[in-house]
Amino acid sequence: MNPAIGYTALISVSVITALIGFYGLRISRTTSDFYVASRTVRPWWNASAIGGEYLSAASFLGIAGLIVVSGIDALWFPIGYTAGYLMLLFFVAAPLRRSGAYTIPDFAQARLNSTRARYVTSLLVVAVGWFYIVPQLHGAALTIRTTTGLPSWVGAGAVVVIVCLTVITGGMRSITFVQAFQYWLKLTALAVPAIFILLLVTGAAGGPAGGVPAGAEFFPASDPLGGDSTYRVASLMIALLFGTLGLPHVLVRFYTNPDGAAARRTTLIVLGLLSLFYLFPTVYGVVGRVFLPGGAARSPDATVLLLPGTLVGGLGGDILSALVVAGAFAAFLSTTSGLVVSLAGVISQDLLGGSVRGFRIAAVAAVIVPLGVALLTDSLGLAGSVGLVFAFTASTVCPLLLLGIWWRGLTDAGAIAGMLTGGVLCGAAIILGARVGVESPWHDLLTQPAAWTVPAAFLSMVLVSLATPQRRSVTMARFMTKLHVPERPLSSPNPRG
Template identity: 80%
Template sequence: MNPVIGYSALILVSVATTVIGFFGLRASRTTSDFYVASRTVRPWWNASAIGGEYLSAASFLGIAGLVVISGIEALWFPIGYTAGYLMLLFFVAAPLRRSGAYTIPDFAEARLESSTARYVTSLLVVAVGWFYIVPQLHGAALTIRTTTGLPSWVGAGAVVLVVGLTVATGGMRSITFVQAFQYWLKLTALAVPAIFILLAATGTSGEAPALPAGTEIFPPVDAISPGSTYRTVSLMVALLFGTLGLPHVLVRFYTNPDGAAARRTTLIVLGLLSLFYLFPTIYGLVGRTWMPELAANGYPDATVLLLPRALIGGTAGDLLTALVVAGAFAAFLSTTSGLVVSLAGVISQDVLGGSVRGFRIAAIVAAVVPFGVAMMTDSLALAGSVGLVFAFTASTICPLLLLGIWWRGLTDAGAVAGMLTGGILCGAAILTGSRLGDGSQWRDLLMQPAAWTVPAAFLVTIVVSKATRHRQSSTVSRFMTKLHVPERPLAADIPRTQG
């Protein structure tokens, strides 16, 4: 592969991101601009930005890689990623926007009147954010290594540099412009090459490449392992409930003018995600058929990067590959920037006083720490590693949000006990399962723990809350009314600051 492709794509996407971020910087003047874009982002714009940050390395590269490896079982990932937004639409989007909070810890403190609940939530949000950023940096490392041959740290370092500068200088207002642009770039970068790939694969544009003998797109039913049903169920629990607790997704609802706009945003996001996930699936199916060796040599996540040149070739193949690489870098940049914005808000408010200067310092810290972790770890399958983050989020932050919004009996002791239980069980299961061999009967149970850790977290939260009824917030009735009674749109809803 011509390394100029990788260089050109990296430079163009980085320059475009920086220029758009600078445009947003000119519009960022107040604390509210930095934290919530002054709560003036309209549904279509916000939905595009959510699509930009939600469609990460796992979506752009990982889905196709999983289809190459697993066939039909992998299709549950795009279904789960999209269906998670139905949960957001029905249970979280509008009430969370009406809460007036900026971050999840803000919500925890306001709902439970507990600084302990706030700090535990803050620690979990930061942990989730950093765990989610690491796969993005692994994806950037894979992309730059595959397309240019440069060391892995170059790709990850470029993402951290661009995101750190953009977020620190422009905040939420700037990142909103960047992420909306990057969604449409990612969609174009997958859709245009996919059309030419399908034409080449079906022979419409000429002679089709020879199909490897004995290739099966999907395994026969009797070849599916006995544990596949459990894995599928547990995966869906992780994706459906995990979406409710992703900090970089939730923070975007605070930028809507009101609860009704938050609901409209979620509906538009469902359409944008459904459209996008058609294309990674196409790449996976074509790659499973014409490039099955990718699964054998350990590079299934490179399927999207390698297919255009393999099936089309020539100058056209190089140009289409450059477009795909640009889309991949847009995925890493947009998701990482969303995570860094959400983490910077939490770290700034809880540690650095909530000022603009504190936000900028926190943004640099939020970007640099996961870079160090990514450089010390090896990449797992991208979609699989992100799925583990969803399982952890579903086991910790999700019970706090769902019960905090819909059950007035939740107490601070119950919320803290449930979050710690879910976090300890899920974390211990993943660490233990990663040390077991593929033949172990316990591996599936531990590496896909959401099916039992999420119910355990909810159960502990409810039991402890009932046992500590005397600790219920004195303002719970007023706060629940605020969550569930439609409000009049506010011109500017300023987030809480300290100092």
């Protein structure tokens, strides 16, 4: 790939992102603007912003790479990523918005009337955010290395600098505009080249591809179709479905809706936007199995970056490659921005007094640890590494939210016990899973732990709560009513957002 293509695309996305972020600075004046955009973001804007931050490196690059390596088994990832929003729609979106909280730890303290539960939740939210930022920085490093030939640290460093500038200038108000723009950029960046690729592959247009080579098969009979065990598939789906309910950067966006009804509409729109987007990484993965067997084998996560230039060629291939590179970089920026905003809110509220200045300091602090980890480690399969983050979130934050919203018997002791049980078990499984070989009888249990760590977390939370009924919050009944009684419709909607 011509390095000039990479430079042009990366600089363009960076400049546009910075300009939109600085525009957000002009209208971000209050603490509420920085934390939750003053709760005035309307469903279409919010859904686009959620799509922008949710569609991370794992979605833009990782799914295609997994399809190249694993074939049909990898299709469970886009299914799970999208279906998780059905769970969010049914069980979490509207009640969480009605809670009136700024962050997940705010919700924990209000529901359980416990500062200990709040601090444990804060630690876990920060851990989830850090784990999720690292694959984004790995994806940026891969993109920079593939498209420009520059060292990997340049990509990770560039994402951190741009995200920090955007977040500290305008907070949530600014990031909402940035992420909404970046969703549509990512969709366009995948869809337009995919259309040209399909035309070439099907022989509907001329070009270097000239249709599928004779004898080529997208899923040859020698490949193990559906080779993953039933346990691995079930555990992955548990991780993706329940993990979506606990992602801090997604949940914080529902605090920006005007009311619970708007939160539900936002979730419905997100389902449509995600379903549309995930069609295209699938196309790249399937076509890449035939047309990039060598390059994809060396670096499967680069399939999306390499395929347009390889198949189309010439000036058209250069233009399409630039578009894909721009979309990839937007994916890293938007997801990292959402994570930094959510982490900055938690760190600022708990340690720095909750001021705008504290928010800005916390935003910088939130990226230091993941940047160090990314620079010291090599990238694994992006979709697979993010899948482990979903398993950890499903084992910790998700039980707190589901039981906190729907079960009156939850106590602070039960919540803490369940979150720590799930976190310790899942964290240990992830660490040990990286050390065991494929032939080990423990391999599946450790590399896909959600099937047993999520039930363990829920069970611990329920049993300890039942054993400590005296620790139920005295304000529980009033707070539960607040969660489940719909608000009055807004009489004069704010036109902003």
